Amino acid sequence: MNGVLPLLADLLVRSTALILFAWAAATLLRKGGASAAMRHLVWSWAIAGLALLPILALTMPALPLTILPQVVIEPILTAPAVGGAVATTTKSAPSLIPVILLSSYMPVAAAMLAWLLMGQRALAQIWRASAPADATWTDLLDKVAGDLRLRDRVALRLARTTVMPMTWGTRAPKVLLPAEAREWTLARRRLVLLHELGHVRRRDSLTQMAAAIVRAFYWFHPGAWLAARQLRLEQELAADDLALSAGAQPNRYARNLLEIACAFCLPAPAMARRSQLEQRISAIMLPSCRQAPGFSFNAIAATLVLSATWLSATATPVASAVPAVPALEIATNEAASTVRVLPAEEFTAPVAQADPENTPPSISLAVRAPPAKAILVQATASDNPDPAAEHDYDMVRYRHERADYEVALVKYRSEREVYGQELDQYRRELAEYRQEMEAIRALPHDDPRRIFPPAPVAPVAPIAPPVPVVPPQSPDLDRS
Numbered sequence: 001m002n003g004v005l006p007l008l009a010d011l012l013v014r015s016t017a018l019i020l021f022a023w024a025a026a027t028l029l030r031k032g033g034a035s036a037a038m039r040h041l042v043w044s045w046a047i048a049g050l051a052l053l054p055i056l057a058l059t060m061p062a063l064p065l066t067i068l069p070q071v072v073i074e075p076i077l078t079a080p081a082v083g084g085a086v087a088t089t090t091k092s093a094p095s096l097i098p099v100i101l102l103s104s105y106m107p108v109a110a111a112m113l114a115w116l117l118m119g120q121r122a123l124a125q126i127w128r129a130s131a132p133a134d135a136t137w138t139d140l141l142d143k144v145a146g147d148l149r150l151r152d153r154v155a156l157r158l159a160r161t162t163v164m165p166m167t168w169g170t171r172a173p174k175v176l177l178p179a180e181a182r183e184w185t186l187a188r189r190r191l192v193l194l195h196e197l198g199h200v201r202r203r204d205s206l207t208q209m210a211a212a213i214v215r216a217f218y219w220f221h222p223g224a225w226l227a228a229r230q231l232r233l234e235q236e237l238a239a240d241d242l243a244l245s246a247g248a249q250p251n252r253y254a255r256n257l258l259e260i261a262c263a264f265c266l267p268a269p270a271m272a273r274r275s276q277l278e279q280r281i282s283a284i285m286l287p288s289c290r291q292a293p294g295f296s297f298n299a300i301a302a303t304l305v306l307s308a309t310w311l312s313a314t315a316t317p318v319a320s321a322v323p324a325v326p327a328l329e330i331a332t333n334e335a336a337s338t339v340r341v342l343p344a345e346e347f348t349a350p351v352a353q354a355d356p357e358n359t360p361p362s363i364s365l366a367v368r369a370p371p372a373k374a375i376l377v378q379a380t381a382s383d384n385p386d387p388a389a390e391h392d393y394d395m396v397r398y399r400h401e402r403a404d405y406e407v408a409l410v411k412y413r414s415e416r417e418v419y420g421q422e423l424d425q426y427r428r429e430l431a432e433y434r435q436e437m438e439a440i441r442a443l444p445h446d447d448p449r450r451i452f453p454p455a456p457v458a459p460v461a462p463i464a465p466p467v468p469v470v471p472p473q474s475p476d477l478d479r480s
Contacts, residue, residue, distance in 0.1 A: 014312045019223035021308040022046030035289045036237035041301050043231040047211050049309035056313035063314040112216035130157035144193040147246045150201045165192050173200040191256045194243035204235045233276055237283050241290035254284045
């Protein structure tokens with residue numbers, strides 16, 4: 001139950017990215033003058049992508065994308081046990097929000113699917129109660145099907161009540177007209193049949209059913225409702241374009257559409273669908289592209305939308321990893337103004353690569369040399385060097401190098417303190433991540449919480465110590 005809320009949130013974000021991509025593509029096509037059939041194709045592939053999104057997220061490996069701010073990473077270290085006891089974390093009481101979401105998700109989705117089945121059953125009952133069309137209608141139906149180059153056998157019936165003209169079915173398409181259709185003129189009959197058979201030729205019933213099923217599973221996402229609505233609108237516009245391409249006059253077709261909408265729609269639904277009706281009439285009257293998408297456009301649209309689906313399902317944002325540099329401690333005297341200076345040829349830096357599992361929070365670097373060859377240099381404000389050596393080039397260079405050396409010592413001490421703090425923080429985060437992953441691995445394979453596991457820890461690069469600070473070599477003061 002505790003993983004339901006992150007699961008739904010992750011699915012919401014990923015599906016939103018896919019819907020935004022489809023919306024942007026459809027908007028670009030509309031501004032570019034593409035036909036409604038092309039835009040409908042993009043939304044159809046987007047609906048298919050929403051159906052494939054959870055499957056791809058479950059089966060495909062994650063794709064890390066470095067889009068988050070940079071973070072400093074440390075070597076993998078296990079949290080040390082205190083007093084021989086194993087460190088444990090306390091788990092808070094389970095929240096009721098995931099339980100409520102899970103308990104409401106399935107009933108709502110099941111109710112929407114049941115409502116869809118009830119609608120199909122109601123259509124079947126109306127179809128059985130309707131009357132078969134006479135020879136006048138069947139002859140006109142065959143003629144219109146020939147104009148649209150439709151090869152499927154379509155069944156036509158006239159309802160005994162007032163219904164909107166509709167069509168459904170893919171393998172056995174059906175067209176149902178209202179009882180008032182018996183009084184229609186021949187011209188109106190032909191225009192209505194052109195529109196309905198246009199849906200049959202485009203297989204709009206199949207895509208509409210798929211959109212309704214996907215919307216039932218994504219009922220919590222407003223974008224899914226928007227995608228289904230846009231798909232329906234583009235279906236109507238594409239069927240209108242198909243009817244106009246078959247020889248219908250735009251003026252008569254628009255007037256016929258408006259008269260049918262006013263005759264069969266009640267005031268409330270008419271007001272609710274006024275925007276869609278206006279868009280259809282505007283598209284009919286304005287000259288625009290009415291070309292059906294070809295094979296190449298279909299392949300390109302499928303490739304782009306399915307690629308966006310795969311990217312939305314597998315993309316996992318991670319932070320760019322920057323390996324941290326451990327600070328090094330240089331052995332100094334108690335006084336802040338005194339520094340041990342070692343000859344360069346005797347300098348050694350015995351720093352071994354830290355073991356990732358046993359590295360202590362602090363790393364020390366001891367700079368050693370034979371005591372007989374070490375020179376003690378006093379850096380005080382009361383230094384009064386020999387005037388002859390003041391103009392010596394080696395002495396001036398030595399003083400600059402000594403000043404840089406002292407600044408580097410201060411910088412390394414500061415880095416060492418920051419390194420210790422960041423290392424402790426990483427130990428805590430790593431321990432929590434490991435416990436969370438162990439809990440997920442212990443779940444059953446079909447548990448929904450395994451679909452979107454937490455984002456992996458950024459890859460850890462080995463820590464390379466910085467170049468040790470080499471004390472400058474003192475010049476030969478006895479040189480003449």
